Amino acid sequence: MQTLFTPEQLADPATARSNEILRACVHCGFCTATCPTYQVLGDELDSPRGRIYLIKDMLESGRPADERTVKHIDRCLSCLSCMTTCPSGVHYMHLVDHARAHIEATYKRHLTDRLLRWTLAKILPYPMRFRLALALAKLGKPIAALIPDARIKAMLAMVPKTIPPVSRNDDAQTFAPTAARKMRVALMTGCAQKALNTNINDATIRLLRRLGCEIVIPQAMGCCGALTHHMGREAEAHSFAAANIRAFMAAGDLDAIVINTSGCGTTVKDYGHMFRNGPLAADAARVAALAVDVTELLAKLDLPALPAQRLRVAYHAACSLQHGQQIKTTPKDLLRRAGFEVVEPADSHLCCGSAGTYNLLQPGISAQLKARKVQTLTARSPDVIAAGNLGCMMQIGSGTATPVVHTVELLDWATGGPKPAALR
Structure with a gap:
C-alpha cells in the first residue's frame, strides 16, 4: 500500500511503525474471510482491510478521529485472526493499537461513553476494587431489566453468582517445588482473575510445584496493562506495564515468567515493542523474552502420560x-x-x-x-x-x-x- 506520510510525521516512532505496517498491506482481502465482525456485520469497513483504509486516512492526514472512524475501530475485537490469515505479514495489532491511542487523544466521546470507559479503567485492573464493585453489582442485578443501556446490562450480567474468597496464594511469596527442582519461574497472577476465579492460579501453583518449579509471586506486580491498552489509554497501560517490568526484574534470576491468562500473555510478550524507545527498553525486552504461556512451559516439563480419563x-x-x-x-x-x-x-x-x-x-x-x-x-x-x-x-x-x-x-x-x- 502506498503511503504519503511527511518526514515530520515519520519522526514519530508510532507513526513510523504504522507506516511500515501499512506499506506491507497488498489489499488482497484474505483477512475478510476470517474476521468475526465482518462475518456478523457484512460491512467492508468492519473488516481489517476496511479498518486499515480508515486508519491510513486518519493518520496520514494528521486529523483528529471522526465519528465514522471511531465506530468501526471500536467494533474491532483485536482477535488478531487477520494476522494469522495475512500472507503479507501485516502486523495489524500494532496498527490498531496506534489508532486507538490516536482516537483517545483526539476524539471526544459522548459523556456516557467516557464515564463507562473511565469506570472500567479504574475498577477492572484493581482486584479489590473489582471485588467491591461485584458485591455492589449483585444488589443491582434485580433491576437490570429496567435499565435501557445494553452495556450496563452486560456489566450486571457478568457478575458471578458467588464471588470467590481471596486466595492468599496470590500474595507476594515463594513456593518451593514438591519434586526435584528443575527451574525457577515467576507467576503473573493477573488482576480480574484474582477477583473472579482464584482456582486458576491455585491449580497453576500446585501443578508447577509438582513438576519441579520454584515459583515466585513478585512484590508490586499488578495488571499487565492490556485492559487499558485496548481502550487506547496508553499512559495508564504503560504505567501498569512499567511496574510489572520492575517487579519481574527485582525477582532475581528467572527461567521463565509464566502467564495463565492468554490475553495478558499477548501483551507482556509485546513489552519489548511498547518500551523500545525508552529507558526501560532492555528490561522490557528481557521480560518479553522470558514470558511464556503456562502450556508452553508445561510442554517442557515432562508432564506424565496418563491413562484415559473418560472425559x-x-x-x-x-x-x-x-x-x-x-x-x-x-x-x-x-x-x-x-x-x-x-x-x-x-x-x-x-x-x-x-x-x-x-x-x-x-x-x-x-x-x-x-x-x-x-x-x-x-x-x-x-x-x-x-x-x-x-x-x-x-x-x-x-x-x-x-x-x-x-x-x-x-x-x-x-x-x-x-x-x-x-x-x-
Whole structure:
C-alpha cells in the first residue's frame, strides 16, 4: 500500500511503525474471510482491510478521529485472526493499537461513553476494587431489566453468582517445588482473575510445584496493562506495564515468567515493542523474552502420560493464544497426554466475543459471537469445555450449562490435584 506520510510525521516512532505496517498491506482481502465482525456485520469497513483504509486516512492526514472512524475501530475485537490469515505479514495489532491511542487523544466521546470507559479503567485492573464493585453489582442485578443501556446490562450480567474468597496464594511469596527442582519461574497472577476465579492460579501453583518449579509471586506486580491498552489509554497501560517490568526484574534470576491468562500473555510478550524507545527498553525486552504461556512451559516439563480419563473435553482456542501468540496445538496435546478425549468446534479460529472489555462495550456484536461459539462447542457433546483465558471462560460459561474450566485445572486434576470446582 502506498503511503504519503511527511518526514515530520515519520519522526514519530508510532507513526513510523504504522507506516511500515501499512506499506506491507497488498489489499488482497484474505483477512475478510476470517474476521468475526465482518462475518456478523457484512460491512467492508468492519473488516481489517476496511479498518486499515480508515486508519491510513486518519493518520496520514494528521486529523483528529471522526465519528465514522471511531465506530468501526471500536467494533474491532483485536482477535488478531487477520494476522494469522495475512500472507503479507501485516502486523495489524500494532496498527490498531496506534489508532486507538490516536482516537483517545483526539476524539471526544459522548459523556456516557467516557464515564463507562473511565469506570472500567479504574475498577477492572484493581482486584479489590473489582471485588467491591461485584458485591455492589449483585444488589443491582434485580433491576437490570429496567435499565435501557445494553452495556450496563452486560456489566450486571457478568457478575458471578458467588464471588470467590481471596486466595492468599496470590500474595507476594515463594513456593518451593514438591519434586526435584528443575527451574525457577515467576507467576503473573493477573488482576480480574484474582477477583473472579482464584482456582486458576491455585491449580497453576500446585501443578508447577509438582513438576519441579520454584515459583515466585513478585512484590508490586499488578495488571499487565492490556485492559487499558485496548481502550487506547496508553499512559495508564504503560504505567501498569512499567511496574510489572520492575517487579519481574527485582525477582532475581528467572527461567521463565509464566502467564495463565492468554490475553495478558499477548501483551507482556509485546513489552519489548511498547518500551523500545525508552529507558526501560532492555528490561522490557528481557521480560518479553522470558514470558511464556503456562502450556508452553508445561510442554517442557515432562508432564506424565496418563491413562484415559473418560472425559470428553471441547477445547476452545482463545484468540490471544492461537492468533496473538501462535500457540495452537500445545494445549490440546497436553490434554490428550493427560488422558482426556479432546474435540474441537467448527470454525475454531473465530472469536467468542469476549475480547477483554469488548463484551461490555459492544454487547450486541459480542452476544452474536457468543451464541455462535456456544453452539459450535456444545454441538460436540462435551462433558466439559476447556480454555486458556478467563475472559473466554466467563463469556462461554454465561451461555451454556456445560462446565467451563481452565486447561490447567484439568491438568492439575489429572496429575493429583483436586477435581475442578466446576465439575464437582
